[in-house]
Amino acid sequence: MLAPVIAGVDGSAESFAAAEWAAREAGRRDRPLLLLHARNWHPRQEGGESAGAARRRLARRVLRQAEERARRACPGVRLSDEQVEGPATAALLHAAEHAELLVLGSRGLSGFTGFLVGSVALGVVAKSASPVVLVRAGEEAGDEHLPAExxxxxxxxxxxxxxxxxxxxxxxxxxxxxxxxxxxxxxxxxxxxxxxxxxxxxxxxxxxxxxxxxxxxxxxxxxxxxxxxxxxxxxxxxxxxxxxxxxxxxxxxxxxxxxxxxxxxxxxxxxxxxxxxxxxxxxxxxxxxxxxxxxxxxxx
The missing domain is CATH 3.40.50.12370 (Rossmann fold)
Incomplete structure (x- = not known):
């Protein structure tokens, strides 16, 4: 079985851009795409079963939105999704062990400030044994190509x-x-x-x-x-x-x-x-x- 391209999605604009980029990259590499959402649960969180069910519903909604964007970006991509328990950095690092590459969103700022990279992305980049691609919000297919005439x-x-x-x-x-x-x-x-x-x-x-x-x-x-x-x-x-x-x-x-x-x-x-x-x-x-x-x- 071919190792997939994995995109970490959390509902942010950056992660949706990462899902779209990952779909295009999976198509270029002829690899399956896995959309992964880490529910960042902590033992001290309260709420019991009802809170857990709410987190799962939210994760399902996020994954559906990411799937829609990924399919628009690359209609023929072989796509699956998965929910895992956090912490997010540990979950993504574990997933990366079985990935062709891991794609994450980074919070982009305008002007010359550039990336404001979150602690999760930096933690994954520092420790991942697989390639990690960081994608800013707003990244579109046209940005990868030369401008038209x-x-x-x-x-x-x-x-x-x-x-x-x-x-x-x-x-x-x-x-x-x-x-x-x-x-x-x-x-x-x-x-x-x-x-x-x-x-x-x-x-x-x-x-x-x-x-x-x-x-x-x-x-x-x-x-x-x-x-x-x-x-x-x-x-x-x-x-x-x-x-x-x-x-x-x-x-x-x-x-x-x-x-x-x-x-x-x-x-x-x-x-x-x-x-x-x-x-x-x-x-x-x-x-x-x-x-x-x-x-x-x-x-x-």
Missing amino acids: DGSASDRTGYRDVVLGLDAGDPSDEVIEFAFEAARTRGARLRVLYVWQPPSALELGPGDVALAGRPQQTREWQGFLSAVLQVWRDKYPDVDLVECVPQGKASTALVRAASAAGLLVVGHRLAERPLGPRTGPVTHAVVHHVGCPVAVVPHA
Whole structure:
């Protein structure tokens, strides 16, 4: 049985947008879609059986609404739904263990503020062993596509770029493969960014590339990135690949590159940190400030 695309739904506008995006992604991947609602029950809650029945009715209503939206987004999708007891973060993490990917909504804010990511989404991203995609409220099919000739939104044009933020010094096969597959299933261009910063004078040693001028440094990093991606270029010959090695701050460059993208892909190392599982600084920045859907792909 194929692992499903799972969308967590809670009745919010963000979660309904996530359900629609997940339906389209399930269609692209030829995977079933599971809509999951976690009833965030707590032992201290009162009300007995009547309160429990009310929570189940509310969950059923939320799932029906999400199902209607998902079927409109992708009429042919193989769809099922499920209610589980919370806490939501634990329930979603358990579901993600059996998922192709997990799709969640993030509270989007207007202007330059970007995502206001809830504690549930951040907790899932930090600990999930499966890819997690965060989708903002208002995300529509046309947002994934290039604008029509008159500048209007359209879902009949080609797909916008998939952007991959890559650490070329520690490349992850899981992250790279996710990005190439996303580009392949969309017929989209894949834009790979490796953002570098010159070392300080104290870090330089004899023969360091940083002693060269900036153009030569850029060429060196370009060659390094091309070498890292060569095996993937051979594996996915039909994917139009663009390699970029800008100098600067990684989070700033990725936010800028994602402004015209249909999907941003970043990696997240699964490692216990001193204060428990957390997202790294670049991942934390992009999930808060990028407007397009963000795929966070875990790796060892």
